Amino acid sequence: MPRLTSLSLVIAAVLAVTEASAQQPAVPEQMPFDVPYGPSITADRAAQVVQAVVAEARRPPRNWKLAIAVVDPNGDLVYFYRMDQTQHASNNIAIGKARTAARFRRPTQAFFDVMQTPAGAYVSTLDPTLVASPGGIPLVEGGRIIGAIGCSGAMGSQDHVACQAGANTVR
């Protein structure tokens, strides 16, 4: 019984390690980490980004409950929206993902991927506010980072999908 459990764990871990590359385009390549910072996203624009996330989260048969945060390039909160009945823990996680994506200028998926390997354990020592879970994405407009968005409440990859729908509204 414990062995079966262990086996499941291993399988799950392997699946997890291979997930990003297998199911999604290689994010790091697409998003170079030296995109320059621009001025902050406005609050009204942030509200529109979040609206797109909420629509994505509600698309049937989905019924994801998400906390959604938009931060400025420094990681300070610009806009926050907690869908009703979202798990309470997601408040800080969404804000943390957005902050991480803005301050490190990369999707939080990157840190998640690194931490899937033992060699990546050091990531947790970099910054106590770093959240290494998918669902944080920089918002890039005209080649400049104007902020970032963070989503939490569903599974990490779902958080990422919903967040991406919001990020896609910024060009």
Place this chain on the structure above:
Amino acid sequence: MPRLTSLSLVIAAVLAVTEASAQQPAVPEQMPFDVPYGPSITADRAAQVVQAVVAEARRPPRNWKLAIAVVDPNGDLVYFYRMDQTQHASNNIAIGKARTAARFRRPTQAFFDVMQTPAGAYVSTLDPTLVASPGGIPLVEGGRIIGAIGCSGAMGSQDHVACQAGANTVR
């Protein structure tokens, strides 16, 4: 029966939390992390839950010494009972487990299992108050989370067993 349940929990938890299979709709059904929040458990009800935990902990030949915490759906403390001669460290752990179970709407066993693998190291970056050790369980009444219970002081699996006895008194 408890073993089978336990195994299912482990597998579901690993799959769900490692993000390995975000597209597999089966996982949420096995371990629904989206149980809606209801109003807080009352203090007197919480006292009854704890009474059941204490009875379980004392059942011969057991002689577990536990700190036991009951929190509301947001993770704020409702009731706390430290059995005499419990290790002092267990105070914060019990409260942390209960808080984690309430705010993440799942047993802390789920996080413990994920962190058994290198791929699960990222869990420690999600929330500084997250306690990834068995012994935190949501309290669900009529399909709504009315709080959570956390136990600490024995081995993690024993904490879980004792806590479950308390959780079982809520339906």
Place this chain on the structure above:
Amino acid sequence: MPRLTSLSLVIAAVLAVTEASAQQPAVPEQMPFDVPYGPSITADRAAQVVQAVVAEARRPPRNWKLAIAVVDPNGDLVYFYRMDQTQHASNNIAIGKARTAARFRRPTQAFFDVMQTPAGAYVSTLDPTLVASPGGIPLVEGGRIIGAIGCSGAMGSQDHVACQAGANTVR
């Protein structure tokens, strides 16, 4: 009328919080700090409350730049909106004011007033997250606290005025 109300609030708050007149039953009636908690305000409702605050802040010749936070009865964030060009420090202050108003079930003006006197210095020892500045107001619907709103960015009394405009939309 607003002035009279404001004065009554001040007097009631001072009397109540300084413990000067514990035996005077009149104080609770004037400022009932024991309004029961209800279920959390919804996100969409919170957005409407904030909209009213923003309109109030922009009413010419005003041009107040505010960070505005709405929290649930436990003080967890439901909605946040930072008007463009608001001072960065106001983010945490707005959230802190809302949290204080929800968790203490009273306007933060009450704590500000008490701390205007040397005798009120003790207030700063009550809770490290307490913000004793005007601009945090409970949101009461049908006699129950469904959350609170916090505003920061202008002068404290202006923050309060703007916040009150939002609170007035909840009955």
Place this chain on the structure above:
Amino acid sequence: MPRLTSLSLVIAAVLAVTEASAQQPAVPEQMPFDVPYGPSITADRAAQVVQAVVAEARRPPRNWKLAIAVVDPNGDLVYFYRMDQTQHASNNIAIGKARTAARFRRPTQAFFDVMQTPAGAYVSTLDPTLVASPGGIPLVEGGRIIGAIGCSGAMGSQDHVACQAGANTVR
């Protein structure tokens, strides 16, 4: 108008300063601060102490809603009970009062009284966990401190009265 307010503040402050000596026996004299520590209060005994507090809080026409904490001589939590509909902020305050009373071996009223004067502002620098508000009382049995009780939720002097009813059950 502002002047009237200021006057009220002054009056309230004066009342507050004189409260302890005018309405209550001088606590410091009754409770020397060098009472030796004994073994910790048991959990069941703590539960009885809290029961007495709850009864006191409910005595008509009172209807105080209190968070009640009992700690051991080191200030670690032994028992906690939050009466339904207590303000959320009182959780940490009750625990803080109990901890302060145990670790400083004196009623928190003592710190409150000192902080009523400008010369007492230094108290807030002693220990970040010190709570200088009435309602924390050491529990002394046979001349030894076996713990402390802290109450929060009503006005400070009411918290003190309720707590004292609990402390009186320990001799």
